Amino acid sequence: MTASRQRAVVVGAGRAGTAAVEQLRAAGFDGEVVVLHDETTPPYDRTACAKGVLSGKQRPADVALPMDPRLDVTWRLGRRAAALDPWAKVLTTDEGEELGYDGLVVATGAAPVVPPGWPVGQPGFHVLYTLADAWRLRGELRTASVVAVVGGGLTGCEVASFVCSSGRTCVLVDPSDRVLGRPLGPMAGALVTDELARQRVDLRLGRRVRRVEPVRRGWLLLLDDGTEVVADAVVATVGERPDTSWLDGVPGLDTSDGLLCDERLRVVGAPDVVAAGTVARWPNLQYSPRPVRLGQWITAWEHGRAAAATLLGGEPPGGAVTHVPRFWSEQFGLRIQVIGMLPSDGEVRVTYLRPGRRDVARGGVLISHYGSTGLEGVVAVNATRAFTSMARGLLATSGAAIHAVAEIQAPTHAPIHAGIQTPIEVPRLAAVG
Known part of the structure; x- marks a missing residue:
């Protein structure tokens, strides 16, 4: 062979x-x-x-x-x-x-997953998952004055950040009482939610969309408390x-x-x-x-x-394949960085970089999560230097690559060529060398 x-x-x-x-x-x-x-x-x-x-x-x-x-x-x-x-x-x-x-x-x-019957793909109603989705949404946002974002996860909040930074009104709907509670934990999620409110995002938290209807210009969302949201464009980021x-x-x-x-x-x-x-x-x-x-x-x-x-x-x-989870996001002037796991029943320690500021998230905060094995996860908001130091320690104790703390930048694009070849029936896969 x-x-x-x-x-x-x-x-x-x-x-x-x-x-x-x-x-x-x-x-x-x-x-x-x-x-x-x-x-x-x-x-x-x-x-x-x-x-x-x-x-x-x-x-x-x-x-x-x-x-x-x-x-x-x-x-x-x-x-x-x-x-x-x-x-x-x-x-x-x-x-x-x-x-x-x-x-x-x-x-x-x-x-992406959306509730049955939602008119995804019709003008002004979007999901954001593929490159084509993003390019189509960008084109329609040019003429939108009010944008409704359904879902307060990472993607939803990043979309909301862009909408607000471009001078448009953003309405954000989510069934939780805070944004980003799942990926960041309840405390960091609450601090980021406060910052969104300060930046005048129209937060409809603790609410679900019960019905979607087209209107003369855009879409009407009927929420479960009987209130309505009328928007020129809707972006559904409700899960995958x-x-x-x-x-x-x-x-x-x-x-x-x-x-x-x-x-x-x-x-x-x-x-x-x-x-x-x-x-x-x-x-x-x-x-x-x-x-x-x-x-x-x-x-x-x-x-x-x-x-x-x-x-x-x-x-x-x-x-075994072991892994230390880590990700980052930039939104509303906040640099958010997360590493490790965030145990729901562990000890939480908070370090404020600029104590006394009302805008806690913007001033910088480091939240350390401790579990049965010690320090298991860190969430940083506008605290890059402190995060990097703690992340290096976590990765070092786990045996992971230290360079992975840094943001990975893709090198220059090289062309990709598609092709089709005739199938060949062959034995077990093996490395050569």
Whole structure:
């Protein structure tokens, strides 16, 4: 058996999928690599949709993920996985093409979820997930005076920040009593909520949208307390669901919340299949044996590399893929940084960088979360230097790469070429070298 007659298939071309491709080649695999990408655009940084692309600081071409064309990858753009036979090792695409594989990386990410009947796609009513979504929304916001954002998570708040900074009225609706409570914890979420109120965001917290109706110019949202919101444009950021529908009905797979994996990202119930990124639910033994999903950019990047190493038979340090979650966001003049896990029943310690200021978040605050193992997570708002010091300590004790504290900047874009090759039936995947 020669390595050139082997095939690895990667489903998904986000950060997890592209990182897996890069690692396969870096580890010496010289067989065929086929990537299915369900969008017609080359792979891009999805996190830029609510940041640079929406604000106009970046154009679509600026956010393409850099991929060296010398990696020799067959890109199937605009193709989705439709079915899987893990025992025959055959994946079927949405066009009926059957791809045999020796190793499979599932990196399909997630898809936005909206209530049934919401008119997503009609003029003025948007979700924000893909690059096309962001570009379409940016065009419509040029003529909007009032924008309603439904959902107070990271994406919703970043959209609201742009809307306010461009001089438009923003109404933000969320069923919680504060924004960002889930990703930042209740205390940091409350401080950021106070800052949004100071910047005159029309906050409708503790409220749900019961009905959506078109009006002469825009949309009417009827809330559960009987009040109404009339907006020129609506952006729904109410959640996402792991993209595993194509795996429904496959015997032995647990897709109840993403794709269940073991501690090395091997999909339970499917030989020679690994998962990476938002779609993967695995026991992050850095914190707990309970399987979890994480949706951050850095998680996808590290997962993709680790999943590819597992597929090639590599052994991660300690025999398990462990990970320290971390992410950042800039909104309303606040630099928000998070690292680690935030235990709900642990001790919380707060450090105010400028005590006595009424605008606590803008003045700078560091919130440390302690659990059974000691310091487990840190949230910083406008406290970059203090955060960096604590983050380095957390990463050092976990064995993670210290350089990962810094924001990762993509290098210059390299062109990506799509192509189609004839399927080849081949044996088990292996590294060369």
